[in-house]
Amino acid sequence: MIPLPGSRVITLLLAVLGLALAPLRAANKEINLFAWSEYFPQSVLEGFSKETGIRINYETFASGEEMLAKMLAGGTAYDLVQPPDYIAEALIKNRLLVPLDYTKLPGVKNILPEYLNMAHDPEQRYTLPYMVSTVGIVVNTERVKEPITGLVDLFSPRYAGRIVVVDDARELVTAALYVLGYPLNEINAKNLAEARPLLAQWMKRIKLYDSDSPKTALLNGDVDLGYVWGGEAARLWAENPKFAYVIPKEGAHQFVDVMAIPQGAKNIEAAHRFLEYLLRPEVSKAISDEFPYTNPNGAARQLLTPEQRANPASYPPGDRKFGTFRHLGETGAMIDELITDLKNAR
Amino acid sequence: MHALADTAPAHGGRRAGVVAWLLLAPLALWLLLFVVVPMAGLVVYSFCQRDDLGRVVYDFSWENYARVFDPIYLKILGRSIGYAALTTVICIVIGYPVAWYIARQRSPLRERLLLLVMIPFWTSFLIRTYAWIAILKSEGLLNGLLQFSGVVTAPLSLLYTPTAVVIGLVYAYLPFMILPIYGSAEKLDNALVEAAHDLGAGPIRAFSHVIIPLTWPGIAAGIMLVFVPAIGMFAITDLMGGAQVPLIGNVIQNQFFRARNAPFGAALGVVFTLLFILTYALAHRRRRATTA
Amino acid sequence: MIEIRSVTKRFGSFTAVNDVSLDIAEGEFLTLLGPSGCGKTTLLRMLSGFETPTSGTLRIDGEEVTHLAPYRRNVNQVFQSYALFPHLTVADNIAFGLRMQKVPAPEITRRVDEVVELVALTGFASRRPHELSGGQRQRVALARAIVPRPKVLLLDEPLSALDAKLRQQMQLELKRLQKHLGMTFVFVTHDQEEALTMSDRIAVFNQGRLEQLGSASAIYHQPRTAFVADFIGxxxxxxxxxxxxxxxxxxxxxxxxxxxxxxxxxxxxxxxxxxxxxxxxxxxxxxxxxxxxxxxxxxxxxxxxxxxxxxxxxxxxxxxxxxxxxxxxxxxxxxxxxxxxxxxxxxxxxxxxxxxx
The missing domain is CATH 2.40.50.100 (RNA polymerase II/Efflux pump adaptor protein, barrel-sandwich hybrid domain)
Structure with a gap:
């Protein structure tokens, strides 16, 4: 039923095996990359290997929490990880990341200043931004004629049974906190108690929760509205502009996926070379071509087509209020329990 | 006839020799590595705490177990059992006639039909589940067919409903019901069914008095193979149910990979496992009591 | 008691029973004798109702039963494999037919006890079939078939699984039992000695046809066909x-x-x-x-x-x-x-x- 402890034993055995074999491998001839699924174009990985002769082992995860769990389980010695900002913050706090050597990363000048020295890494010592996105509202404008400007419109009773929401307790709670006017990182018993009736109402109207591919239900016509990752919305818009993207007027969660080198990395040199490669405008542009998130690389943005830059989900109008997640300690469990309880109550 | 009172065959006790133990060693090792060690790990975890990052801290506590018996989780467990029970019943109702029919066929046809039951296993579980999504979605095959034939005017909302979850569960586990029942039904001597008819049992009573009891081992195995995994299933609830109604499998998975609370997940898992061992033991004892 | 009129049974292109007419008297011990595949078992199965004639009619005790379901016929069969219910005890096996007839429980107990004694199984009533020897199982099968008091008892090679000595004893026991009960027995066998020993009359079958019908002695002394002459003795x-x-x-x-x-x-x-x-x-x-x-x-x-x-x-x-x-x-x-x-x-x-x- 629960695969983890069993797989832990196996990963342990594999780790022992890997350790035994480690001296046989030349250092910096390969990189163990642990990153989100569907986030690196194959051409980018192959291009780097062809240029440098360094092989990339791309292992994927589907949520920041999963990444953290697997990284801490200590199976593979990863050389590069790709946590979301708030997980990166926790890793930095727990001294689990290796500081970057900026002498090897001259391309950092390409990053737009607003994506540097952010709250999760104020000194910009450990992380480089990879892609940025927001969580916002997708509207199938063929089916929904009324204007949707914010979360209150989205969760109105009129759309009951027509909404897909990412299956993420914290995103739901954040939406409620925005509507109630609380800062999105003020998670405490009092605020959650206030959010509870609001969420209970909303959740009755949600048709399904899907973090992995919320666009599917929208494309299939099973729902008409979504509260989804900006990247998903960008791809929907690229497919059919009837899918409009709206940054909620109450405010939106903006997240940055960063690249970092964890403690225990064996190929730090090679990892830096890959990071510098990713900072190149044409490489970064190739990533945007396939995964239309908000690209923090200013030089790369210059290379995008006007159409790409016009995608409202990738580059939303700048007059909205954005907030980023901070690392939550123990209070995370309160969110989880609240949402489980509310789902259960249906 | 009194002259013919010969004795029944004697049942001698057997003792396993060294060779038998040696032959058992790989199995014992397998059990140790893949059952005992993980279970022991689970039990240890379940009494631990987590730190800020979700790492397991070896700090003994009953807290996780106290939380397991929170009404939230008991309700989820109850619902999971309900879904699994419904799935099992539907699997029996559909699977029994299918298994019986296949078992009564002549040899080449029988093997071909069995193959049809097993063919879905040749593709990945996820792909099969996505195929169901393609069938059930509102612009999907089924709705297309229903609308084309004029049965309904507006598409039915099938996907992301409890019905879809049950359809998915029944689909996923039906072969696990059919195969063991087939195994029992195939072994059932047709003369026994004829004997029941001969002694005045009509189709219904022949079924209830002879066929059911004699294929019961297959049914019981089917129930174990369907009911238990169905309770722990989480992928179907996520994919076909839209993650709306949490089942116990979802909660446990959630604790490990989303909430990063492995100790609590482990405690849920331990209680869940104990519950099954207990149910199984009780059922087994009752069975032995009735056969003795 | 039994009237078989021009009964034919085909399985696809194979004719198992070919235009057979035969009358069996009440209380008679009639044996259907012939080599395997001669149609004798198929004829028996038509009497028990497991097969339906392709053409012709069957009457038992004046009632037409040609298309009557087996569970509506007042006949019982002793199966070649005995077909005892492995999940039931000896007593429950024997009581099965009576329970199906909704006979009151005290009467079931009495009649089962009676028949258990008749077939010398006293003390074995609570055993299960797999705990019995071949001969004991045979007697359970017999007891189970006679306890509902059918008009006709059909026996499909019931002794073939027994060893030679036991078989001979059982032949005598069966004959005695039949006399004692006064029941009509239709007995199928391919063993001519068995047929000669037990039967009032023998019906010899070959390739689906009734070759000759007569007393054991008539069949032996005045065979009417080369097949009968050669098959018997x-x-x-x-x-x-x-x-x-x-x-x-x-x-x-x-x-x-x-x-x-x-x-x-x-x-x-x-x-x-x-x-x-x-x-x-x-x-x-x-x-x-x-x-x-x-x-x-x-x-x-x-x-x-x-x-x-x-x-x-x-x-x-x-x-x-x-x-x-x-x-x-x-x-x-x-x-x-x-x-x-x-x-x-x-x-x-x-x-x-x-x-x-």
Whole structure:
């Protein structure tokens, strides 16, 4: 039923095996990359290997929490990880990341200043931004004629049974906190108690929760509205502009996926070379071509087509209020329990 | 006839020799590595705490177990059992006639039909589940067919409903019901069914008095193979149910990979496992009591 | 009790039972005898209702049952494999039919106890079939089939799984039981000895057809077809032609040259050549002249010692080859050996005409 402890034993055995074999491998001839699924174009990985002769082992995860769990389980010695900002913050706090050597990363000048020295890494010592996105509202404008400007419109009773929401307790709670006017990182018993009736109402109207591919239900016509990752919305818009993207007027969660080198990395040199490669405008542009998130690389943005830059989900109008997640300690469990309880109550 | 009172065959006790133990060693090792060690790990975890990052801290506590018996989780467990029970019943109702029919066929046809039951296993579980999504979605095959034939005017909302979850569960586990029942039904001597008819049992009573009891081992195995995994299933609830109604499998998975609370997940898992061992033991004892 | 009228059963292109008509009297022990695949079991299964005739009708006790379901017929069957319910005890197996008839519980107990005693299974009632020996299982099957008091009991080779000794005992027990109950028994077997021992009448089947119906003795002594003559007991089957007729007797020349006489009324109408059957034990053999209706000399070409009997292969002077069975002589009497010249005798009544050549 629960695969983890069993797989832990196996990963342990594999780790022992890997350790035994480690001296046989030349250092910096390969990189163990642990990153989100569907986030690196194959051409980018192959291009780097062809240029440098360094092989990339791309292992994927589907949520920041999963990444953290697997990284801490200590199976593979990863050389590069790709946590979301708030997980990166926790890793930095727990001294689990290796500081970057900026002498090897001259391309950092390409990053737009607003994506540097952010709250999760104020000194910009450990992380480089990879892609940025927001969580916002997708509207199938063929089916929904009324204007949707914010979360209150989205969760109105009129759309009951027509909404897909990412299956993420914290995103739901954040939406409620925005509507109630609380800062999105003020998670405490009092605020959650206030959010509870609001969420209970909303959740009755949600048709399904899907973090992995919320666009599917929208494309299939099973729902008409979504509260989804900006990247998903960008791809929907690229497919059919009837899918409009709206940054909620109450405010939106903006997240940055960063690249970092964890403690225990064996190929730090090679990892830096890959990071510098990713900072190149044409490489970064190739990533945007396939995964239309908000690209923090200013030089790369210059290379995008006007159409790409016009995608409202990738580059939303700048007059909205954005907030980023901070690392939550123990209070995370309160969110989880609240949402489980509310789902259960249906 | 009194002259013919010969004795029944004697049942001698057997003792396993060294060779038998040696032959058992790989199995014992397998059990140790893949059952005992993980279970022991689970039990240890379940009494631990987590730190800020979700790492397991070896700090003994009953807290996780106290939380397991929170009404939230008991309700989820109850619902999971309900879904699994419904799935099992539907699997029996559909699977029994299918298994019986296949078992009564002549040899080449029988093997071909069995193959049809097993063919879905040749593709990945996820792909099969996505195929169901393609069938059930509102612009999907089924709705297309229903609308084309004029049965309904507006598409039915099938996907992301409890019905879809049950359809998915029944689909996923039906072969696990059919195969063991087939195994029992195939072994059932047709003369026994004829004997029941001969002694005045009509189709219904022949079924209830002879066929059911004699294929019961297959049914019981089917129930174990369907009911238990169905309770722990989480992928179907996520994919076909839209993650709306949490089942116990979802909660446990959630604790490990989303909430990063492995100790609590482990405690849920331990209680869940104990519950099954207990149910199984009780059922087994009752069975032995009735056969003795 | 049972009327079988022109019953035919086909399975696809195969005709298992071919236009069979047969009446079975109340209280009769009738055996359906024949080699495997002759249709005897199919006929039995039509009586029990597991098969439906392709054409023809079946009546049991005056009621037409041709298409009646097995569970609505007042007949019970003892299966070749016994078909005991493995999940039920001996007592529950026996009580099964009574429970299906909704007989009140106290009566079930009484009747089951009664029959358990009748078949000598006292003390085994609470066992399960797998805890019994073959003979015990056979008796449970029998008890289970007779306890509902059917009008007819159908037995499908019930003794074939038993060893020879037990089988012989059971043959007698079955016959005694049948007399005791006064029940009509229809018994299927391929074992001619069993048939001869137990039956009031025997119906011999071959390739779906009823070859001959009659008492054991009639079937044995007056076989009407070569098949019957050969299948039951042993027979010298010889082709013969009529060469002279003198009043009531007809003179035959048998293949090889031997000449014999039979009563003219046995000669079939039309045809000049026939097959005759002569049982080996009906040929009298002696080293000295003997008395019989037909006497001829022969040479013993071979002698096979068979315990109680001696099997002699004979060749007559005219060249006809015959097999004879003679009682094994004691040491006191003169023995017959291969190479001896012997006198042989045959009575006209022992020669059966079994068909045209």
């Amino acid at each position: 042993e027979a010298n089957l010889l082709t013969a032609e009529a060469i002279a007729r003198s009043g009531t007797m007809t003179r035959l020349r048998v293949e090889g040259g031997l000449e014999l006489e039979i009563p003219t009324d046995r000669w079939p109408a039309g045809g000049s050549k026939v097959v005759i059957s002569l049982r080996p034990e009906k040929i009298l053999v002696s080293k000295r002249p003997l008395e019989a209706e037909a006497i001829f000399t022969a040479r013993v070409t071979d002698e096979l010692f068979q315990g109680a009997l001696d099997r002699l292969h004979l060749q007559t002077e005219s060249g006809t080859r015959l097999t004879a069975l003679v009682a094994n002589e004691s040491a006191l009497r003169e023995a017959i050996h291969a190479g001896d010249a012997v006198w042989c005798g045959v009575h006209a009544d022992d020669i059966a005409v079994v068909g045209p050549a």
